[in-house]
Amino acid sequence: MSIRLLALAGTLWIGIASQVTLARTPDTAADPATRAAAIVRKMTRAEKLQYVHGYFPPYQKPRPPQMANAAGHVPGVPRLGIPDLRESDASLGVANNVEQRPGDTATALPGTLALAATFDPVLARSAGAMIGSEARAKTFNVLLAGGVNLTRDAWGGRNFEYFGEDPLLSGIMAGAAVAGVQSNHIIATVKHFAFNAQETGRDVLDARLDHEALQESDLLAFHIAIEDGQPGSVMCAYNKVNGIYACENPWLLTDVLRNEWHYPGFVMSDWGAVHSTDQAALAGLDQESGQELDDRIYFADALGASITAGRVPERRLDEMVTRILTAAIATGLVDDPVPATPQPIAAAADAAVAQRVAERGMVLLKNTRNVLPLARDVLPLARKARHVVLIGGHADVGVLSGGGSSQVRSVGGIPLEIPLTEGTAMSFARVTWHASSPLRALQAAMPGVTIDYVDGRDVPAAAAAAARADVAIVFATQWRTEAQDLPGLALPDNQDALIGAVAKANPATVVVLETGGAVLMPWLDRVAAVVAAWYPGQRGGEALARLLTGDIDFAGRLPLTFPRSAAQLPRTGPADPAHPIAYPERADVGYRWFGLRHETPLFPFGYGLGYGRVTCDDVRFAGGAHPQVSLTLRNTAARATTAVPQLYLVGPEHAPARLVGWQSTDLAPGETRRITIAADPRLLPRYRQGRWSIMPGAYRLTVGLAADAPIATGSVTITDAAPSPS
Ligand code: BGC
Numbered sequence: 001m002s003i004r005l006l007a008l009a010g011t012l013w014i015g016i017a018s019q020v021t022l023a024r025t026p027d028t029a030a031d032p033a034t035r036a037a038a039i040v041r042k043m044t045r046a047e048k049l050q051y052v053h054g055y056f057p058p059y060q061k062p063r064p065p066q067m068a069n070a071a072g073h074v075p076g077v078p079r080l081g082i083p084d085l086r087e088s089d090a091s092l093g094v095a096n097n098v099e100q101r102p103g104d105t106a107t108a109l110p111g112t113l114a115l116a117a118t119f120d121p122v123l124a125r126s127a128g129a130m131i132g133s134e135a136r137a138k139t140f141n142v143l144l145a146g147g148v149n150l151t152r153d154a155w156g157g158r159n160f161e162y163f164g165e166d167p168l169l170s171g172i173m174a175g176a177a178v179a180g181v182q183s184n185h186i187i188a189t190v191k192h193f194a195f196n197a198q199e200t201g202r203d204v205l206d207a208r209l210d211h212e213a214l215q216e217s218d219l220l221a222f223h224i225a226i227e228d229g230q231p232g233s234v235m236c237a238y239n240k241v242n243g244i245y246a247c248e249n250p251w252l253l254t255d256v257l258r259n260e261w262h263y264p265g266f267v268m269s270d271w272g273a274v275h276s277t278d279q280a281a282l283a284g285l286d287q288e289s290g291q292e293l294d295d296r297i298y299f300a301d302a303l304g305a306s307i308t309a310g311r312v313p314e315r316r317l318d319e320m321v322t323r324i325l326t327a328a329i330a331t332g333l334v335d336d337p338v339p340a341t342p343q344p345i346a347a348a349a350d351a352a353v354a355q356r357v358a359e360r361g362m363v364l365l366k367n368t369r370n371v372l373p374l375a376r377d378v379l380p381l382a383r384k385a386r387h388v389v390l391i392g393g394h395a396d397v398g399v400l401s402g403g404g405s406s407q408v409r410s411v412g413g414i415p416l417e418i419p420l421t422e423g424t425a426m427s428f429a430r431v432t433w434h435a436s437s438p439l440r441a442l443q444a445a446m447p448g449v450t451i452d453y454v455d456g457r458d459v460p461a462a463a464a465a466a467a468r469a470d471v472a473i474v475f476a477t478q479w480r481t482e483a484q485d486l487p488g489l490a491l492p493d494n495q496d497a498l499i500g501a502v503a504k505a506n507p508a509t510v511v512v513l514e515t516g517g518a519v520l521m522p523w524l525d526r527v528a529a530v531v532a533a534w535y536p537g538q539r540g541g542e543a544l545a546r547l548l549t550g551d552i553d554f555a556g557r558l559p560l561t562f563p564r565s566a567a568q569l570p571r572t573g574p575a576d577p578a579h580p581i582a583y584p585e586r587a588d589v590g591y592r593w594f595g596l597r598h599e600t601p602l603f604p605f606g607y608g609l610g611y612g613r614v615t616c617d618d619v620r621f622a623g624g625a626h627p628q629v630s631l632t633l634r635n636t637a638a639r640a641t642t643a644v645p646q647l648y649l650v651g652p653e654h655a656p657a658r659l660v661g662w663q664s665t666d667l668a669p670g671e672t673r674r675i676t677i678a679a680d681p682r683l684l685p686r687y688r689q690g691r692w693s694i695m696p697g698a699y700r701l702t703v704g705l706a707a708d709a710p711i712a713t714g715s716v717t718i719t720d721a722a723p724s725p726s
Contacts, residue, residue: 033264036325039080040318045304047077048321053299054085056271056290058100069100071144071271071405072289083141083328083337087289089405090143090181091161092537093354094134097407097428106134107350108410108434110537111160111402111516112147114361116169116559117534117608119644119664121176123360128180128188130353136184137343141333143181144235144405146190148174148225149197150218150589151517151560154569155486157199157425160402160516160535164559165590165605167217168659168683171224178229185332187232190225192270194218194252196237199424200485201577203272206240211251213586214241215687223261224682232265232327236285238273243580247273253284264330266323277302281312286320347411351539358543363532363556364609371471371508371528373550373611374446385470386449388442391502392456392495393475393514395438399533399540400514403429404482410434410538425483434538438475438512441545456498463505472502473510473548480516485574489520489566499523512544518562521602532558550611555642555664557608557706561590564602568594588656591707595656600708606659607706612641614667616711618674621701623716627660627679629703631712635667642666647677648707649684650700657707658683677703684718694720 040048054074057067067073072087089095094106107130109115115124128145135143147158151165163170174190181188195207195218226234234257236247246252247269257263266286272293274280280288281303288299296302306312328334364372374385393400397415401407403425418431439453454465456474466472476495480486490496503509503526510529513519514536521530531554533544546552566572570593575581585593591605612635619631633643644664648657660679667673679701685692699718702710 032329033322033326035329036322039082039325040321042080043077043321045307045317047080048317049300049304050075050077051082051324052286052303052317052320053288053291053297054087056292059292068139070140071095072142074287081334082325083334085142086140086338087142087144088135088138088140090131090135090140090145091147091406093131093408093410094138094140095406096409097405098430099409104138105409105411106138106345107347107354108401108408108538109354110358110361110540111535112163113160113517113559114534114536114556115177115357116163116173117363117556118357118360119169119557119662120360121172123357124173124176125180126353127357128177129183130180130350132181132184132186132188134345134350135181136186136338137345139338139340139342141186141338142233143186143188144191145181145188146174146178146225146229146231147192148190148221149192149195150221152197152583152585152589153485153571153574154489154518154563154566155574156197156517157480157484157486158404158482159560160480161404161406161482165561166559166659167221168224168680169559170221172228174221174225175228178225178231182230182232182331185336186338187327187331187333188229189233189235189268190222190229190231191235192237192246193222193234193257193267194237194246195241196239197583198485198574199483200574202483203238205575205577206243206580207583208242208580209583209586211690212687213583216587217589219256220682226261226263232331234263234265234267235270235289236267236273238270245273245275247285248276248280248283250283258284264323265327266320274298278306278311281306281316281320286323351411354537355539355543358536358540359546359552361534361556362536362543362547362554363558364554365530365532365603365607366524366527367529367609369508369528371510372548374471374548387469388446388449388451388471388473389465389469390439390442390451390453391462391466391472391474392498393477393512394433394455395475396453397437398433398435399438399536400477400479401432401434402480402516402535403431406482407432412436412538423484425481429481429483431479434540436536436538436541438541438544441541442548445545445549445551459494459498459501462498463501466502466506466509469506471508471510472506473512474499474502475512475514478513478515478519488573489518489563491519496522500526503527510548518560520565524602532556553610553612553639553641554608555610555644555666557606557644558603559605561594561601561605562603564600568597568599568601592656592658595708604709605707606644606646606704607709608644610641612637612639612667614641614643616643616645616703619703619712619714621714621716623699623718625719627684627699627701627716627718628676629701629714630674630676631703632672632674633665633667634672635670638669640666640668643705645675645677645703645705646707647679648702648704648710649679650702652695652697652699657702659707660684694718696720
């Protein structure tokens, strides 16, 4: 089925904008768009104008009591039952960065990259549902969650908030998370539409990319997330796309979002991303957010004046409000309002969700000399570690979190917080650790084993401590934040030297990386094991202890490529925002760029080890209109494990492999299971000359356990059996 057809089908969910939909829905009284339009007819122009611009509560002095000190507030119209929109950031939990609301804690999930690494949409939905339930309890009804920007630059400050480099994985996981949030009868957002690929100069940069490449990469991720998650809102980005700011870009907001995808919800701006009244309103922006952050307020009196002067038609204002209300009605926000006062959250159950994401999302990158699992009954007695030393990363008190508007003030407390003294993130980010101590979790998991901690600032002392232990575990950290990119991909603060010295002192060295993405590993050959723990969230220490001791197996796989060096990437650092930025990789982001250039990464997309042993036999590929692969997985080990077979499509025209499906499969000890992975139909067509179409012909399908490690390859013929639009 073509993307266009799926988009048409997608309009059915809240049934607006399409005559087909209305004709099939005789009970128009129940239709959200019709209900919204009926309300709009009763609104005065002043009331409508009031609903298309929002406040930034931290700047309200004094702040009205009904305004939560969070990201945004849009007053409703009580006489018509129109609710206030109470907005909070919520990518990793209900945010409370720089403790705007003292004492208001929420459950902190791991960074979104960890969620992506689970390759598990069901878990993504639970994570979204958990965030949504806490938001609801805290009286928020619009969540600025769902970052779907593809990781194009390994140093991107916000990469930890996104789902990695692949459009299918990002779209499916984001869509599932959005659906989970909205199952609480509140609105979720996907953001930042589109192409906010770097933080450096994010509010001025001009991303240049042809429509074909955009449609097949970043926009494809958004489209899948929107189809699957049906978010009430889309947040337009700070940057320009092909010379025009995203929030006043008619191609993005009208041609693609509205006309091609038939998106029925509303477009809200990012905070400080509006630059015009008429152009933005006419291009398709429906709501100016956090207006105090714009250089002036564009959508209140100024929009009224434009309507009076005839520069913006009154019906456009009606459309803006109708779209906002349609989303509010369709998600259930109007009929099932959030509580008037904060309610308790289900802290224990929610923490279990955070732990599950951490357990399923950490990735084992290397494991030699049987160094892992650390102990217990898994290894013969002689090999059990009796003395383990943990080094660095403040692993005695907690785990690192990424910074910026997504920062959660976690349940359990913040044992360590370092304010910034410079940089663009200074006013709204602090370097923060969640109280989930790997040291204490490992001590609890391995009674009878001596487990010490040294902070690693004194490298010779750390090496000496490592020499005395059976196993040394170095916790390496790399903090990222919104609004700033990393200066490079190396671990900061002399940590490479620390790891090198520890590995020299003790070959049984394990490195646990708490990072917001890929880092360089000059010491890789000298250490025994490496774990990518991402930003592990408020139960990261406990999750890590279970994984390191072998209580559970690693199920995570890389949602992005780890390069050997920046020289392998399309750019070698953040692009200069003073000039338009070209993207030579076009749609071939991440592993596809590596495939195209025949570069071997340090670790490929899709890669990850486990303790189990899984064989894969009897692989059968099928082509036609529904390409797929069937295979038999067999767990030959005496322990439970997880396999994540991935299906890639190559061709036609020598295009690099692209992920078209996967299935994360848990296998009991000795279990054999036959599975089928179908290619997602949205990945089959290509965007050529302004339309999506499947190019029938010969293709190659490969199934593998990583993007560059095929287990089997088959040649198939793919046909276009999509029904005709008429
Ligand atoms: C970020 C958005 C966020 C908004 C409100 C902006 O700076 O880019 O992701 O939702 O602030 O906090």
